[in-house]
Amino acid sequence: MLLPLAEARERVLGSLEPLSTERLPLADARGRVLGAEVVAPGDVPSFPNSAMDGYALRAEDTIGAPVVLEVLGTVLAGQAPNVPVTPGGAVRIMTGAPLPAGADAVCMVELTEPAGPDRVRIARAVPPGEHVRWPGDDLRAGQVVLRAGEVLNPASLGVLASIGVREVEVVRRPLVGVWSTGDELSEDPGPLAVGRIRDSNRPALLARLAADDFATLDLGILRDDEAVVARALREAAERCDALVTSGGVSVGDRDVVRLVLDEVSGGEMAWMQVAIKPAKPFGFGRLGSRRIPLFGLPGNPVSSLVSYELFVRPALRRLAGHARVDRPVLAGVTEEPLPRRPDGKVHFLRVTCRIRADGTLGVRSAGGQASHQLHGMAAAQGLAVVPDGTGLPAGAPVSVLLVEADDLPGPGLTESLGVPDLASAGSGGGPRR
Amino acid sequence: MLLPLAEARERVLGSLEPLSTERLPLADARGRVLGAEVVAPGDVPSFPNSAMDGYALRAEDTIGAPVVLEVLGTVLAGQAPNVPVTPGGAVRIMTGAPLPAGADAVCMVELTEPAGPDRVRIARAVPPGEHVRWPGDDLRAGQVVLRAGEVLNPASLGVLASIGVREVEVVRRPLVGVWSTGDELSEDPGPLAVGRIRDSNRPALLARLAADDFATLDLGILRDDEAVVARALREAAERCDALVTSGGVSVGDRDVVRLVLDEVSGGEMAWMQVAIKPAKPFGFGRLGSRRIPLFGLPGNPVSSLVSYELFVRPALRRLAGHARVDRPVLAGVTEEPLPRRPDGKVHFLRVTCRIRADGTLGVRSAGGQASHQLHGMAAAQGLAVVPDGTGLPAGAPVSVLLVEADDLPGPGLTESLGVPDLASAGSGGGPRR
Numbered sequence: 001m002l003l004p005l006a007e008a009r010e011r012v013l014g015s016l017e018p019l020s021t022e023r024l025p026l027a028d029a030r031g032r033v034l035g036a037e038v039v040a041p042g043d044v045p046s047f048p049n050s051a052m053d054g055y056a057l058r059a060e061d062t063i064g065a066p067v068v069l070e071v072l073g074t075v076l077a078g079q080a081p082n083v084p085v086t087p088g089g090a091v092r093i094m095t096g097a098p099l100p101a102g103a104d105a106v107c108m109v110e111l112t113e114p115a116g117p118d119r120v121r122i123a124r125a126v127p128p129g130e131h132v133r134w135p136g137d138d139l140r141a142g143q144v145v146l147r148a149g150e151v152l153n154p155a156s157l158g159v160l161a162s163i164g165v166r167e168v169e170v171v172r173r174p175l176v177g178v179w180s181t182g183d184e185l186s187e188d189p190g191p192l193a194v195g196r197i198r199d200s201n202r203p204a205l206l207a208r209l210a211a212d213d214f215a216t217l218d219l220g221i222l223r224d225d226e227a228v229v230a231r232a233l234r235e236a237a238e239r240c241d242a243l244v245t246s247g248g249v250s251v252g253d254r255d256v257v258r259l260v261l262d263e264v265s266g267g268e269m270a271w272m273q274v275a276i277k278p279a280k281p282f283g284f285g286r287l288g289s290r291r292i293p294l295f296g297l298p299g300n301p302v303s304s305l306v307s308y309e310l311f312v313r314p315a316l317r318r319l320a321g322h323a324r325v326d327r328p329v330l331a332g333v334t335e336e337p338l339p340r341r342p343d344g345k346v347h348f349l350r351v352t353c354r355i356r357a358d359g360t361l362g363v364r365s366a367g368g369q370a371s372h373q374l375h376g377m378a379a380a381q382g383l384a385v386v387p388d389g390t391g392l393p394a395g396a397p398v399s400v401l402l403v404e405a406d407d408l409p410g411p412g413l414t415e416s417l418g419v420p421d422l423a424s425a426g427s428g429g430g431p432r433r
Numbered sequence: 434m435l436l437p438l439a440e441a442r443e444r445v446l447g448s449l450e451p452l453s454t455e456r457l458p459l460a461d462a463r464g465r466v467l468g469a470e471v472v473a474p475g476d477v478p479s480f481p482n483s484a485m486d487g488y489a490l491r492a493e494d495t496i497g498a499p500v501v502l503e504v505l506g507t508v509l510a511g512q513a514p515n516v517p518v519t520p521g522g523a524v525r526i527m528t529g530a531p532l533p534a535g536a537d538a539v540c541m542v543e544l545t546e547p548a549g550p551d552r553v554r555i556a557r558a559v560p561p562g563e564h565v566r567w568p569g570d571d572l573r574a575g576q577v578v579l580r581a582g583e584v585l586n587p588a589s590l591g592v593l594a595s596i597g598v599r600e601v602e603v604v605r606r607p608l609v610g611v612w613s614t615g616d617e618l619s620e621d622p623g624p625l626a627v628g629r630i631r632d633s634n635r636p637a638l639l640a641r642l643a644a645d646d647f648a649t650l651d652l653g654i655l656r657d658d659e660a661v662v663a664r665a666l667r668e669a670a671e672r673c674d675a676l677v678t679s680g681g682v683s684v685g686d687r688d689v690v691r692l693v694l695d696e697v698s699g700g701e702m703a704w705m706q707v708a709i710k711p712a713k714p715f716g717f718g719r720l721g722s723r724r725i726p727l728f729g730l731p732g733n734p735v736s737s738l739v740s741y742e743l744f745v746r747p748a749l750r751r752l753a754g755h756a757r758v759d760r761p762v763l764a765g766v767t768e769e770p771l772p773r774r775p776d777g778k779v780h781f782l783r784v785t786c787r788i789r790a791d792g793t794l795g796v797r798s799a800g801g802q803a804s805h806q807l808h809g810m811a812a813a814q815g816l817a818v819v820p821d822g823t824g825l826p827a828g829a830p831v832s833v834l835l836v837e838a839d840d841l842p843g844p845g846l847t848e849s850l851g852v853p854d855l856a857s858a859g860s861g862g863g864p865r866r
Contacts (some may be wrong), residue, residue: 414748
């Protein structure tokens with residue numbers, strides 16, 4: 001009996017809460033989720049200032065322009081103005097400099113010209129408030145600047161810096177332990193003995209976790225000895241916020257993994273057969289005094305990474321306090337048939353995605369779709385969601401879970417603006433020879 | 434005279450080449466660009482093995498199934514088979530275990546049942562090759578596994594691990610120095626004096642660079658003293674692969690920034706007025722014996738981050754060897770009017786992007802669009818490209834430079850599958866209370 005993906009996800013995600021919070025300096029808080037709202041202690045900007053280089057003046061003095069005004073002084077950014085603007089006068093002002101008393105507008109320098117010693121000619125009438133940034137224009141004192149649950153992106157860190165915040169309360173970032181089991185795994189540098197393979201799941205999962213901004217702990221390969229594995233996991237459960245392994249989770253497995261996980265979780269592991277392909281077998285439980293989540297992923301390399309996307313990453317993002325736990329699921333169009341056989345499962349095909357001239361996503365198979373063919377996963381930017389049935393013809397709409405957003409082939413920015421793509425016509429990618 | 438964006442980008446990107454390469458252990462190579470192709474030293478898998486738990490057998494013995502075969506032994510993953518499959522016989526086999534000599538197919542365990550001591554009943558005829566992974570099925574010996582210029586994502590690191598590669602030659606990651614100038618910048622924790630502001634550009638740029646996987650060096654605030662700034666930059670140029678500052682680059686500025694950059698670059702700075710809003714002023718030059726790129730960004734906080742997206746990030750990605758230098762530019766639809774005034778410039782509006790039920794991107798203004806209103810940038814997931822004119826009505830197609838792909842609001846994966854979104858119906862985001 002296969003479990004629908006939505007139910008399997010609910011079993012995992014429904015029970016998880018964000019970790020506790022910690023205070024961090026701004027410079028360490030990038031990508032974290034705010035644990036408490038931040039209120040502006042004062043207006044930003046805190047004083048009226050000029051948005052342009054030019055002349056601070058009284059708007060009423062420019063009625064009937066062109067007019068000639070007396071230059072009373074200069075105010076630079078960072079200075080307090082030392083001369084007010086009196087009727088018929090103007091003060092030269094730089095961008096960001098405080099507006100002198102008496103002034104209510106700025107004429108940009110491009111609309112002025114010198115008119116003798118200490119005199120400036122203003123070409124056009126300037127409306128009141130022109131090029132003035134008023135106090136609180138960006139943020140008002142007492143305003144909630146950022147709410148609990150918001151992600152601290154670079155711009156929001158800039159906002160916090162601008163109001164003098166130096167530390168923020170953020171949700172802890174989960175530390176994730178990853179181990180492998182299986183006596184077939186070889187770590188020797190030399191040629192492989194018959195039956196032995198190299199461990200690719202652990203390096204791939206560790207890299208995936210790091211790319212997704214989780215902290216990682218490499219627990220290595222644990223030999224197929226129940227006592228050894230159990231002790232290692234109990235120790236790791238005291239340090240880590242989640243544990244991930246792959247392999248040994250299938251129904252027929254005589255592996256120690258299921259036995260050990262059942263034991264260390266106190267029999268709480270849910271061993272599921274999920275209605276998806278790849279990544280049908282999946283185990284989930286809680287472990288240790290802090291009841292950290294424990295993920296048993298399938299052993300095939302593609303399956304383990306797909307299982308990561310569907311279960312582990314959303315769960316870890318929930319621990320990290322994120323409201324959005326899934327990668328973006330975008331609308332794409334198949335550029336070739338994506339055939340499959342009906343089997344009661346949703347298929348997640350590894351696909352290349354290219355941005356087409358019209359900005360839509362064109363989707364093709366990234367190569368071999370068997371669950372041991374990791375090469376196709378490496379070439380893919382996304383996972384196409386292909387519902388049960390006989391697959392999709394070319395030109396069909398398809399939902400794509402976008403995994404590698406930065407490396408989508410397609411027009412560069414310049415080409416998107418309707419001119420030849422100078423950015424990619426140059427020396428191109430690849431290293432210097 | 435304003436310079437079209439495409440020409441300004443060509444001045445920057447056209448002259449840059451990828452950095453030299455270095456050898457790194459796999460675990461440190463995530464996100465790097467390969468400097469040399471990698472060839473598979475042997476087949477992957479290296480031996481025929483089973484894709485299922487079940488029985489290895491001779492397909493011809495199953496003609497006319499159900500049939501009963503003699504169980505000759507068991508082979509586990511990691512073992513060399515110690516018994517061949519002879520006519521009328523079968524060997525119990527686990528997923529990944531080597532196929533014994535004589536066998537040419539595997540019957541999955543679900544289609545078998547015990548039939549007395551050492552006997553198994555095979556329910557259906559098994560075609561030759563069924564559930565067998567042949568040597569070279571994923572990768573063939575001598576095959577180019579990854580080409581120079583490819584990005585090492587987690588799956589490709591898994592592929593390299595699977596073929597026993599432990600070190601790779603990759604393009605160096607640029608080390609980027611960031612400094613601020615301006616006597617108006619305060620680092621004091623207390624209240625601000627009139628005219629003083631806090632430095633938000635440097636923390637925002639440092640976070641942005643780190644989020645984009647560049648290495649950073651915080652050069653701090655350099656006081657407005659030409660000799661001090663020049664010495665600091667010359668020193669930094671020996672360590673860094675690129676230098677970034679913001680502020681003091683406008684036409685009217687009396688700042689030392691332009692003077693110093695002109696001096697240290699040997700007069701090679703190009704001071705541009707680009708036909709974009711925000712981020713019109715922009716300076717670019719080369720510095721030091723290695724002629725590292727030097728970026729002078731505008732001082733307004735929004736402008737500096739937009740300038741980063743349009744010039745600095747693409748340039749640094751070129752240094753890092755990436756073929757795709759721009760963020761994805763996707764097709765979106767305006768969900769409200771995005772008005773603007775004609776001014777001969779392309780506008781990059783800060784917008785929220787949500788994934789709609791049909792998988793398309795819905796686009797709205799993220800708040801105040803003035804260049805000092807960083808709050809809007811913090812709330813934005815993208816920059817909408819609005820060409821010169823009076824703006825866009827609601828419901829219009831619009832190109833969006835997607836900056837924060839992971840935090841797009843929209844249906845979760847489960848909801849995208851056509852069932853209620855259990856993932857976001859649970860405990861939700863935000864920290865534990």
